[in-house]
Amino acid sequence: MTKKSKRETDTSTEEKIKEAARKVFLQKGYSATRTRDIAEEAGINLALLNYYFRSKEKLFYEVMQEKMQQFFGELLSIVNDDSTKLETKIELIVSNYITVLSENPELPLFVLSEMKGHAEKIKKILPVQKISNNISFIRQLKERRPDINPIHFLMNILGMTVFPFIARPAFNHIAATNKNELDSILKEREKLIPLWVKAMLKAK
Amino acid sequence: MTKKSKRETDTSTEEKIKEAARKVFLQKGYSATRTRDIAEEAGINLALLNYYFRSKEKLFYEVMQEKMQQFFGELLSIVNDDSTKLETKIELIVSNYITVLSENPELPLFVLSEMKGHAEKIKKILPVQKISNNISFIRQLKERRPDINPIHFLMNILGMTVFPFIARPAFNHIAATNKNELDSILKEREKLIPLWVKAMLKAK
């Protein structure tokens, strides 16, 4: 067995804390999370949280940065890629989100809620270069539909794809669906949404 | 001037507290809201909050119930109405949400976040009868597209309509849009979304 210093055993204390923080922050949000919740979830002494991360806030921003990257990162790569055509981009955006959010259903509500709550500080840690007017995806949409602001189509794709995860509790209540039923419906959307978006692009 | 008892002056203390609670809870969410924030916003002594509403929690559930009604109530009336045809229902849903959310942009993120955080207690105060399979809107969708689970179309309409309000901070960052620009884009969607949904209903 390879030698390891104590701090890199199994999973390091630091990583245990961060993993616990991911879980608790995503489940409860920043304000409802107690540092004691995180310590308990991580199975460590409360003081270690401050020893490794200085403060609840600093730990939060590490998690937040990571989660914003997870939520926006791949999207931005896709829309920026000059080498894929519009139809392919649409398919990639949808299938990426359905995959990521199926594994991480709390991600969008967490990211969007906390972006609202910490608006100022968030600007500094945005992993997100602005989508300029010159970006591949926007140019392609303008070319296809010069009569419609391309941001509409971005809203449509993200709305159709991401919203069902955000509103999952509501769909569970409102519509008579159980967890498995809803999961399979969400999977179906991976194929359906690109078809619908293409239909929208043609609609006059 | 008509005589009024003290508690019904101008706006009553109780109503001032509730109005302040609406504002602060919607802005910050349940956990980040301090009862002192509400008292200050209402311009009343802190103890009056408990005098009129017993606890932060009770006050919160009054606001929450009201906001769930505001968010789901009209939708449910529309989808339940046998006397409107499918196309009209779609237009009504979209225009209702765009109107309500333009006045109350924090509503959907608040309702959906807090529904997640208080899942159990929420069930009891849901103003929301389940949308059964037998409801007008669902029957109409099944008739039009027997090959697609009608819930998909509900997700699409709500996703396209509501998501931009939820993700507004993100759209402000990601896309180079300012507040007014985004407002006018959102207004445009009132006409566009019904067209797109109709195109989706036809898409094969």
Added chain:
DNA sequence: AAATGTTTTAATCATATGTTTAATTTATTT
């Protein structure tokens, strides 16, 4: 093995926060 450095712990601190109390002011009834 001693010395030094690092990690962990239990206890404590300082402040924040929801709520209550007891007294005071204001309004209503007799």
Added chain:
DNA sequence: AAATAAATTAAACATATGATTAAAACATTT
């Protein structure tokens, strides 16, 4: 006007919570 009831206030309470401290346990270097 006196008596009673309702509304309001300042102060305090009890607990929760983020953070710190000082000592102990453990690991590494000399």
